[in-house]
Amino acid sequence: MSDSFLLPQPDSVEEEVARAYYNDVVTALGGPNVEVRLSTEDGKGKGIFATKDIPEGETVFTEVPLVSLQHIENRGSALVCYRCLRFVGTVEQQIGHKLHCLVEELRSTTARHHQAGGEGGGGAGGSGAAGAAAGEEAGDAEEGQEEEEGSSVDLEEVLQAGERLEQIYSHVTPERIEALRSGAERLPMTEDFQLPPPVPCRRRCGEVFCGAACEAAAWEQFHCLLCTAPPPPAADAAAAADAAADAAADADAAASASAAHADAGGAGAGPSSSSSSAAAVAAAGGAGGPAAEPEPELVHGVRVDRRALAAFVEQARETNEIFILAAQVLASTLIRAARALELGEASAAAGAAAAVAAAGAAAAAGTAAGCSGAAGPSSSTPSAPQQQQQQQQQQPPPTPEACRAALAAAWRPYVYGWKRVWWEAVAVPEDVDSEEEFREQLRSLAADSLELLAAALHDPRFGPDLLTLEVYGSVVGLFELNNLGLSVCSPVEDFFLAVDEEEEGPDKAAVCKLTGPLLDALDAEYATPCEATAFLALQSCINHSCDPNATAACDSGDRTATVLAQRDIAAGDEITLSYIDVNLPYKRRQAELRDYGFVCKCERCTADLAAAKARKAAGGGKAGGGMGALRAKIGKRR
Numbered sequence: 060m061s062d063s064f065l066l067p068q069p070d071s072v073e074e075e076v077a078r079a080y081y082n083d084v085v086t087a088l089g090g091p092n093v094e095v096r097l098s099t100e101d102g103k104g105k106g107i108f109a110t111k112d113i114p115e116g117e118t119v120f121t122e123v124p125l126v127s128l129q130h131i132e133n134r135g136s137a138l139v140c141y142r143c144l145r146f147v148g149t150v151e152q153q154i155g156h157k158l159h160c161l162v163e164e165l166r167s168t169t170a171r172h173h174q175a176g177g178e179g180g181g182g183a184g185g186s187g188a189a190g191a192a193a194g195e196e197a198g199d200a201e202e203g204q205e206e207e208e209g210s211s212v213d214l215e216e217v218l219q220a221g222e223r224l225e226q227i228y229s230h231v232t233p234e235r236i237e238a239l240r241s242g243a244e245r246l247p248m249t250e251d252f253q254l255p256p257p258v259p260c261r262r263r264c265g266e267v268f269c270g271a272a273c274e275a276a277a278w279e280q281f282h283c284l285l286c287t288a289p290p291p292p293a294a295d296a297a298a299a300a301d302a303a304a305d306a307a308a309d310a311d312a313a314a315s316a317s318a319a320h321a322d323a324g325g326a327g328a329g330p331s332s333s334s335s336s337a338a339a340v341a342a343a344g345g346a347g348g349p350a351a352e353p354e355p356e357l358v359h360g361v362r363v364d365r366r367a368l369a370a371f372v373e374q375a376r377e378t379n380e381i382f383i384l385a386a387q388v389l390a391s392t393l394i395r396a397a398r399a400l401e402l403g404e405a406s407a408a409a410g411a412a413a414a415v416a417a418a419g420a421a422a423a424a425g426t427a428a429g430c431s432g433a434a435g436p437s438s439s440t441p442s443a444p445q446q447q448q449q450q451q452q453q454q455p456p457p458t459p460e461a462c463r464a465a466l467a468a469a470w471r472p473y474v475y476g477w478k479r480v481w482w483e484a485v486a487v488p489e490d491v492d493s494e495e496e497f498r499e500q501l502r503s504l505a506a507d508s509l510e511l512l513a514a515a516l517h518d519p520r521f522g523p524d525l526l527t528l529e530v531y532g533s534v535v536g537l538f539e540l541n542n543l544g545l546s547v548c549s550p551v552e553d554f555f556l557a558v559d560e561e562e563e564g565p566d567k568a569a570v571c572k573l574t575g576p577l578l579d580a581l582d583a584e585y586a587t588p589c590e591a592t593a594f595l596a597l598q599s600c601i602n603h604s605c606d607p608n609a610t611a612a613c614d615s616g617d618r619t620a621t622v623l624a625q626r627d628i629a630a631g632d633e634i635t636l637s638y639i640d641v642n643l644p645y646k647r648r649q650a651e652l653r654d655y656g657f658v659c660k661c662e663r664c665t666a667d668l669a670a671a672k673a674r675k676a677a678g679g680g681k682a683g684g685g686m687g688a689l690r691a692k693i694g695k696r697r
């Protein structure tokens with residue numbers, strides 16, 4: 060059992076609080092189609108059950124992720140809001156961004172070949188260190204080999220990169236890519252695919268948002284603690300509080316934000332992305348930041364060292380991007396706990412379990428407010444850093460009991476997702492010789508990451524309880540076992556489909572003359588969606604079935620993820636989704652689900668296993684059986 064009061068204890072008080080929390084979450088989302096049961100009869104843990112008949116095609120429930128993060132390697136394919144994943148800019152900018160990042164990535168591959176002296180090798184190659192799976196890294200046998208592989212180049216990959224680059228340039232010039240990217244070139248028919256203009260982070264850290272409200276919501280929710288850019292000079296500090304609103308009106312915002320996004324890791328791979336945090340800081344400096352060593356800032360009572368944050372982000376991008384999501388969870392928890400103290404809510408929270416549950420549920424519902432700018436139950440207008448520091452200095456220090464109660468309440472939205480620490484939750488890859496060594500390497504990677512984060516966020520009130528390896532490992536493990544892959548369709552795909560569907564004739568020919576070369580240059584990339592990882596309070600409670608009765612879909616327009624009935628669901632039925640491709644035969648399904656850390660106990664697997672055993676007993680063949688094609692992956696809701 061865990062020593063940390065932040066990780067669940069199996070006692071009745073906890074169960075009561077959990078029940079109250081989920082009731083509040085369901086109610087806040089407009090229930091009452093479903094309820095959360097804390098244990099299913101077949102031992103799968105928590106589950107979601109229908110409280111009334113839900114006909115096929117109807118919405119079971121809709122919710123907003125508590126946190127989400129676009130995959131680093133996807134940043135070159137889709138220019139989206141850092142908080143809500145909505146595509147931003149224009150279709151032209153999206154096309155320019157994709158081509159620019161693609162060209163940069165291909166160039167960096169061929170440049171690595173030249174740097175390596177033009178020698179081919181059988182090494183790892185690949186598209187750079189960014190986003191490399193921690194498991195792969197931990198699976199490498201020896202340091203020497205890693206180094207050797209890092210500098211070696213796969214000749215075939217280099218040749219392919221060169222060919223692809225030539226193919227792109229045979230259809231589109233570098234000047235045209237830049238014209239699309241900057242908005243100088245407009246294409247016909249794109250007015251039907253309006254996107255919000257990108258609004259840069261108030262400190263120009265390189266992240267962009269779909270509007271000032273989303274920028275402000277992200278800032279309040281976690282970004283004020285995690286932004287890698289230093290504060291503006293003192294004279295501009297007051298203005299900085301309103302910078303998000305100003306940025307929306309900034310005539311250059313769209314183009315500069317688009318470029319900043321690309322420079323801050325947009326290429327998604329290769330050297331440019333691993334130095335992205337530094338680039339983001341440099342970009343912010345260029346926008347008026349001080350050149351001198353910045354002082355740590357006090358934000359909601361947390362001492363924030365932006366340079367240390369940049370180091371944290373860089374390590375996460377090179378090893379495991381989930382560390383960044385984990386940091387969002389911890390930062391938003393710190394902020395909610397600090398706000399609770401600021402507003403004097405802690406004493407109430409300490410006294411009543413129900414109040415604790417309500418605070419947590421309200422936090423989940425608060426983030427569900429979408430792009431409205433609301434960031435939580437005690438959302439307040441952000442004040443300038445100096446004002447915040449003054450306020451905090453005037454307040455008497457909170458008691459340890461108040462701190463613990465505030466932290467427990469703030470932590471509530473995540474506590475029930477907890478299962479195992481990351482290094483114990485990960486399935487061991489087949490090519491790993493020593494499981495013990497592998498898990499130790501993951502543990503040490505998480506410890507390094509936490510050390511960097513703890514150096515960046517110093518909080519004597521909550522830090523000693525929250526920033527521990529056990530809690531950090533549990534948050535990363537939560538994403539390993541509960542995360543939801545979000546996939547938001549690209550407006551670029553919709554645009555090219557619309558062009559294709561136009562009636563044949565001279566008008567279409569004129570449009571195709573302009574768009575055809577772009578489609579040829581993009582090739583299969585034209586349809587790449589935004590891919591992200593997210594954590595949702597209710598969806599993370601839905602168990603898997605190889606014959607699911609529901610499916611999930613997401614809508615980038617309002618940042619919602621919806622669960623839909625895939626067939627008629629009766630009151631009392633468990634709601635199930637498929638985490639994998641259910642077309643696979645029994646053994647392959649079980650193998651895939653081992654990656655999710657469990658042996659499937661669904662009715663179909665139970666029946667398949669029984670049939671296989673019966674066949675074996677009768678001296679017969681293999682287990683198998685196909686179902687209709689279903690994808691766990693979330694698609695766009697139409």
Ligand SMILES: C[S@@+](CC[C@H](N)C(=O)[O-])C[C@H]1O[C@@H](n2cnc3c(N)ncnc32)[C@H](O)[C@@H]1O
Binds near residue numbers: 599656658
């Ligand atoms: C996303 S969570 C679902 C909610 C979970 N039951 C809970 O208590 O939080 C996924 C976890 O639920 C359990 N689970 C989900 N579907 C299952 C199934 N078909 N058979 C066995 N365990 C399952 C596994 O422990 C898995 O790691």
